Amino acid sequence: MRKFLLFFLISTASALAQPHALVQRYCSGCHSPAMKAGRLVLSGLDFAKAGDNAAIWEKVLRQVQSGAMPPVGLPRPDAAALQTFTRTLAESLDKAALTHPDPGAPMPHRLNRLEYSNAIRDLLALDTQPGLRLPVDESGFGFDNMADLLSMSPSLLERYLSVAQFVSRQAIGDLKMKPEETTYGSTVRSLKRAPSADELPLGASGGLAFRHYFPLDAQYDLRVTLAGSTGDGALPTPYQVKLPVKAGLRAVVVTFVRESGRPEAALKTTGRAFPGPGGASEKAEMDLRIDGVSVKRWTVPQRTGAPAPDVATTVLAGPYEATSRGQTPARARIFACRPTKATEEEPCARTILASLTKRAFRRPSAETDVRPLLRFYTEARRQGLDFDESIGRSLQAMLVSPDFLFRIERDPKHLAPGTVHPLNDYELASRLSFFLWSSIPDDELLRVAGEGKLRQPAFLRAQVKRLIADPRSDALIQNFGGQWLFLRTLANAKPDADIFANFDENLRQAFQRETELYLANIFRNERSALELLDSNYTYLNERLAQHYGVPNVYGSHFRQVQLPDTRRGGLLGQGSILTVTSYPNRTSVVQRGKWILENLLGTPPPPPPADVPELPAKAKDGRKLSLREAMETHRANAVCASCHSRMDPIGFALENFNAVGEWRADDGGVHVDAKGKLPNGAEFEGPGGLKTLLVNQHRDEFVQTMVEKLLTYALGRGLEARDRPTVRLIARQTAADQYRMAALVTAIVESAPFQMRRSR
Numbered sequence: 021m022r023k024f025l026l027f028f029l030i031s032t033a034s035a036l037a038q039p040h041a042l043v044q045r046y047c048s049g050c051h052s053p054a055m056k057a058g059r060l061v062l063s064g065l066d067f068a069k070a071g072d073n074a075a076i077w078e079k080v081l082r083q084v085q086s087g088a089m090p091p092v093g094l095p096r097p098d099a100a101a102l103q104t105f106t107r108t109l110a111e112s113l114d115k116a117a118l119t120h121p122d123p124g125a126p127m128p129h130r131l132n133r134l135e136y137s138n139a140i141r142d143l144l145a146l147d148t149q150p151g152l153r154l155p156v157d158e159s160g161f162g163f164d165n166m167a168d169l170l171s172m173s174p175s176l177l178e179r180y181l182s183v184a185q186f187v188s189r190q191a192i193g194d195l196k197m198k199p200e201e202t203t204y205g206s207t208v209r210s211l212k213r214a215p216s217a218d219e220l221p222l223g224a225s226g227g228l229a230f231r232h233y234f235p236l237d238a239q240y241d242l243r244v245t246l247a248g249s250t251g252d253g254a255l256p257t258p259y260q261v262k263l264p265v266k267a268g269l270r271a272v273v274v275t276f277v278r279e280s281g282r283p284e285a286a287l288k289t290t291g292r293a294f295p296g297p298g299g300a301s302e303k304a305e306m307d308l309r310i311d312g313v314s315v316k317r318w319t320v321p322q323r324t325g326a327p328a329p330d331v332a333t334t335v336l337a338g339p340y341e342a343t344s345r346g347q348t349p350a351r352a353r354i355f356a357c358r359p360t361k362a363t364e365e366e367p368c369a370r371t372i373l374a375s376l377t378k379r380a381f382r383r384p385s386a387e388t389d390v391r392p393l394l395r396f397y398t399e400a401r402r403q404g405l406d407f408d409e410s411i412g413r414s415l416q417a418m419l420v421s422p423d424f425l426f427r428i429e430r431d432p433k434h435l436a437p438g439t440v441h442p443l444n445d446y447e448l449a450s451r452l453s454f455f456l457w458s459s460i461p462d463d464e465l466l467r468v469a470g471e472g473k474l475r476q477p478a479f480l481r482a483q484v485k486r487l488i489a490d491p492r493s494d495a496l497i498q499n500f501g502g503q504w505l506f507l508r509t510l511a512n513a514k515p516d517a518d519i520f521a522n523f524d525e526n527l528r529q530a531f532q533r534e535t536e537l538y539l540a541n542i543f544r545n546e547r548s549a550l551e552l553l554d555s556n557y558t559y560l561n562e563r564l565a566q567h568y569g570v571p572n573v574y575g576s577h578f579r580q581v582q583l584p585d586t587r588r589g590g591l592l593g594q595g596s597i598l599t600v601t602s603y604p605n606r607t608s609v610v611q612r613g614k615w616i617l618e619n620l621l622g623t624p625p626p627p628p629p630a631d632v633p634e635l636p637a638k639a640k641d642g643r644k645l646s647l648r649e650a651m652e653t654h655r656a657n658a659v660c661a662s663c664h665s666r667m668d669p670i671g672f673a674l675e676n677f678n679a680v681g682e683w684r685a686d687d688g689g690v691h692v693d694a695k696g697k698l699p700n701g702a703e704f705e706g707p708g709g710l711k712t713l714l715v716n717q718h719r720d721e722f723v724q725t726m727v728e729k730l731l732t733y734a735l736g737r738g739l740e741a742r743d744r745p746t747v748r749l750i751a752r753q754t755a756a757d758q759y760r761m762a763a764l765v766t767a768i769v770e771s772a773p774f775q776m777r778r779s780r
Contacts, residue, residue: 039105040067046090071116075741081109086623092665092699117745123776129427129736130170132157138459144191145349148233153183161738163503184419190235192412193345205333237346238339369397381423383446431779439779445469455734456487458495484766497539500733506600516605520680530564531596542761549726549759554590554711557582586708595681602679612674613667622725669696673710723751746771
């Protein structure tokens with residue numbers, strides 16, 4: 021009998037080691053035609069031909085790798101059997117994808133409004149963010165650059181026409197331009213930021229930093245509203261305003277007002293300043309310095325012993341009484357030549373339009389590009405407009421051309437539908453620049469594409485390195501990072517002021533700045549992507565260091581700081597992430613757990629049912645329940661437990677951080693229990709234990725999720741089952757480089773989905 025039992029156990033183990041047998045033993049019961057759990061049926065599928073049903077098997081692979089399947093409470097194979105199963109299934113899927121590659125056939129890709137703004141900036145040297153005048157773009161798969169969602173409607177086309185007219189008048193310098201007001205400050209949160217340390221004049225105690233484009237030599241009004249000046253008492257005087265302005269402005273009028281909008285007569289600082297071409301001049305109590313092409317900042321340094329007021333808002337209005345167009349960077353960029361007589365005008369116009377269309381359309385300019393635009397110029401001249409205004413009409417038409425508004429990849433005419441083929445070098449250059457810069461290729465990238473070298477690995481890698489090192493790659497950090505990590509929602513977070521009195525606009529900006537600097541260091545300095553999970557450093561200024569309880573950090577400027585313990589390292593210890601995953605008045609175990617599962621591990625839980633009850637506040641005996649006890653009561657429901665058994669333990673590990681990221685040992689007098697245990701038996705405690713678990717046991721899931729997010733953003737489309745083998749390939753290729761971010765980006769750029777397409 022004992023021999024028979026031993027033989028039976030050995031035979032069973034051998035059978036279960038086979039993937040097909042494992043599916044039959046642990047999966048087919050629920051995923052049968054009768055049960056259809058999760059609307060998934062595995063019966064009848066041939067494991068050996070996984071590529072024939074890649075969408076189904078990729079879903080199975082992800083659920084098993086994450087530990088979500090088999091469900092909690094049901095029999096599970098041992099770790100060795102699961103590892104064999106996932107490895108064999110992945111190899112089968114990868115082999116099928118290699119045999120039949122399919123990079124997809126992306127739709128023409130309209131520039132979203134951020135890409136539009138950046139393209140205008142790099143095309144015309146005009147940084148006025150005109151895309152903000154366009155509607156907010158739809159998002160899909162976590163990002164707002166998805167080609168399928170960036171459609172064009174008649175009403176949207178009208179908006180583009182209006183914005184193109186605005187851009188053209190700003191760039192050319194329309195002497196008939198009507199004055200406009202632009203508000204910088206708390207009423208337009210996205211345009212407000214505190215000055216950095218290197219921007220503050222010596223002795224300054226506060227202020228507001230912004231950039232403003234002056235399209236004409238004219239008079240401009242700067243109305244400054246001081247915070248806390250709503251009362252009737254006079255503010256202490258005098259104060260000095262330092263205002264770098266564009267050389268050649270005829271006048272800048274500065275007025276101080278109360279927050280109520282009434283002039284602050286007690287200051288007596290309203291006046292005019294006339295900057296000359298050689299330097300600064302002073303009038304009244306203002307000190308103006310000539311510095312570059314725009315207002316960069318203004319500050320109110322303290323001159324007396326009384327506290328200096330902070331800045332509430334600044335309104336810059338103009339132009340008034342314009343005298344000339346002057347010489348702006350935009351005009352220098354546009355006018356590649358200047359006609360000196362009538363016969364030179366049309367040839368010069370052709371030269372200008374050929375130069376503009378090459379950069380705007382991201383490929384060599386052709387006669388078919390220039391001729392239609394030249395007609396707008398000719399008609400404008402016939403109507404009596406001068407040369408510059410006529411070029412402006414052509415520029416306006418160019419900015420609503422499909423070749424500018426859309427990234428169009430054309431299939432060679434001789435190819436049959438469904439044929440996989442490489443992009444041409446110019447199309448590859450556009451994919452690369454919009455991936456890393458959210459903008460058009462520069463002259464250097466177009467030159468390499470024109471020489472037919474961009475597809476060569478050495479040249480391509482050199483361009484990737486150059487583009488990442490360029491400041492324009494901040495767009496990758498802000499647009500990709502901002503959406504992937506939910507940083508864009510930080511601007512709208514409203515922690516309860518009665519509970520979190522320490523939270524204010526400066527702290528919100530510090531949260532944002534910390535995470536952006538952290539991402540920039542990892543992307544630009546070839547750091548490992550694993551540092552996003554854990555590291556021994558972050559970026560702090562004095563205010564944020566005090567909030568975190570980190571000593572010996574002084575001043576308003578940010579610097580890299582070595583952390584004294586394991587609490588704060590990586591994204592999970594940063595105030596930005598902890599705030600956007602909380603409610604206004606308390607933390608959320610569920611939101612934090614869901615954020616990690618979705619954004620770091622790539623296994624988001626399904627949406628909750630519509631009838632989820634509120635958490636119980638008290639036990640049956642009337643005793644007040646702690647948050648953990650209330651959540652445990654909630655998980656007693658088997659339906660709820662299937663998701664919460666994975667979300668809640670992760671969220672509880674971060675409970676030592678309150679809703680604005682401050683460390684706490686107790687919550688309302690109740691000791692914080694930060695222990696967690698996952699369905700697979702893994703135990704951990706606190707943020708340090710959670711990060712150790714993620715780095716050591718869930719590294720593969722994190723890296724693949726990181727690649728998946730980056731690849732989705734790079735391609736501008738959602739990934740499908742056919743793309744998963746590419747994700748795994750990139751993860752394997754970069755393992756030897758410790759998953760350095762630069763290596764991940766390079767591997768994505770060199771991948772088949774990035775460099776190829778399927779003809780339609």
